[in-house]
Amino acid sequence: MNFYNEMYDADGGVREHYKRYEAWLKETPPERIERKRAEADLAFHRVGITFAVYGEEAGKERLIPFDIIPRVIPSKEWKAMERGMRQRVKALNMFLWDIYHDQEILKAGKIPAEQVLDNAQYRAVMKGVDVPAGIYAHIAGVDLVRAGAGEFYVLEDNLRVPSGVSYMLEDRKMMMRLFPELFARHKVAPVQHYPDMLLEKLRAVAPQGITDPTVVVLTPGAYNSAYFEHSFLAQQMGVELVEGRDLFVKDETVYMRTTQGPQRVDVIYRRIDDDFLDPLAFRADSALGVPGILKAYQAGNVTLSNAIGTGVADDKSIYPYVPEMIRFYLGEEPILNNVPTYMCRKKDDLAYVLDHLGELVVKEVHGAGGYGMLVGPASTREQIDKFRQLLLAKPDGYIAQPTLALSNCPTFVEEGIAPRHLDLRPFVLSSGKCVNMVPGGLTRVALTKGSLVVNSSQGGGTKDTWVLED
């Protein structure tokens, strides 16, 4: 396979936007780099930027490895990506409004109705609910990868509770602390205003008539894998970090229990899945949620961010239709590529997929976090056979895509500096007509040689992401 290297061109020359960094790396004594890397490790531990891994010992926390070689994106490239994501997220929000209201896109036959309406992520309780400014996904995490010829693809749109933005911010802080001289040599676009931007968006979607809204972040609790991020964002925005038990609903209004008595809550940036939000409406066994919150939400007395029911739009079985949405709602041609996708629910597609399991990536339609997927070229015969059985048993639970030649970037690993595959997750914020993002995003890197799975739950690391200003 032909991989695109972010730093070097095909002839081994350093790409223009990496020249200064590469020169710095050459002239900096290895001992100094080693010392700085150790310093970074220590600092991440002390700050407690850790990550709980499901399936390991309860309460155990692990560091996400941080790599000091940044992923650099020239300004021109970023501008195109930015336009593409703006377009995409706009269309996705319009799609969500549509399917919970008049369902024009289904009537027009652009997407098979049963694909949407029978989807487990479609929430009938949201039908006819008018969310503020018509925005469902206030925060979207669009996963981008660069393939062989240097072109970008959208791998998936995360519209439920995308995470990772705290690592983006902490990685930048760490780089500036370790190597201030690098920032003197490069014009790196700043990202630290993200929490400000987020708070502004959240305030902008408060229920009607509320001029000074109380915003909170709702977390499942200190043992959640992303707890660091929840607490970090609440702190950076200067709002309360609440758990379900801190909230209650009275007269279709949400309150939090404070030392001075109940206080009304207007906007909830919730980091809990739909299923666990309200034991009266969804999973009755959820101890994380707030009984009655759905009623308060339907009554328009509180804004949930993201809205309930966004999962239907980032579902892997809906993903192939996103280019169609862009054409339908915006009358534009998609700027960013979609990865060609075989839907195993279709007979022809399934037959093709079964014949080519060794070359394809197979994903569960509702899967996330790199769990439950098969990377054909990197799998053993047993693993492939196991997936064949899974596919035959439940074809509509899977999609398949060609294995993309994910671009790679030099990365510090045990044997020195070696190329490793990476992706990019920018965080796209929407409120009303405005769609904004800070330049760059979170770069995730697969640290295992040859691995194409970058998820931190699968041993992935992160890099600082630099968008260079001209």
Next chain:
Amino acid sequence: MLSRTADHLFWMSRYIERAENLARLLDVTWQMSLVPQSEEAANQSWAAIIALNSLEEAYAAKYDTVNGENVLRFMVSDHDNFSSIYSCLRMARENAHAVRGTLTTEMWETMNSTWLEAREKSFEQIVNAGVGDFFEWVKLRSSLSRGTTLGTLLQDEAFHFIRLGTLLERADNTARILDVKYHVLRPHGEEEEATDFYQWGALLRSVSAFEVYRKVYRDVITPERVAELLILNSDMPRSLRFCLNGVVKNLELLSNNHSGETLRQAGQLYSQLRYGRIEDILKDGLHEWLTDFMDRIYLIGNGISKDFLVPMDEAA
């Protein structure tokens, strides 16, 4: 502020203060045990520490005999003993973790690294390096927590709940140290013994009050004055009066619609210290007086919990 947040802050500060005071108590007991004395007398002091924390049963389940090494191991490093220094530091960190966004970066990093370091220290390592060093370390980490709190935290509700936890815990702990040591020392009555000077000196040092004593009294050390200093002095940061003064002040700043009764109880207790005389306290027996004091501290703690920390009824 969220009730739950206040609860975590309150207990975070109580646990770190408890760890410090436990280190102080163990330190003074250990130092006293170095002064020549009968083995029985020494073991009595160690047993008193177990009794003071009502841990007789848990201790007996693990050890047959009471001696310095066993008690130290049990109170310093035992993971199952929720009152050990190890457990206190873990609980302080867990409470801090639950509200890390409310803490300043410096405070959180202090709490977290204290725990990370404590976790790495086995009892054998602690003994080999000298238990005295370990106790110093615990006191230093507690000072650091307090220092980062004072030096970096906005003095709003969060700060007041932290102070409340610290001072309430300290009042209780100073009372305990005094209670247990006073009784070990007191039986000598009027007969002065040479060792007494060292014993009282160690007690004063355990609450960082040796130099203070000299400054305040400029005279020899007598049990009555030690009691007076630790109970009634207005300016000694570990005295009961000083602590209660702070409890009342912080409660006033935090007051809500329910907290009147708790404030009254705290105010009443403070008044007794503010206007009390040591002769009167000793006349009825110091042990009885201290027991009553600790009971009332316990009630005030419950009151704070009910008024502020435990989620209020929805109808409230």
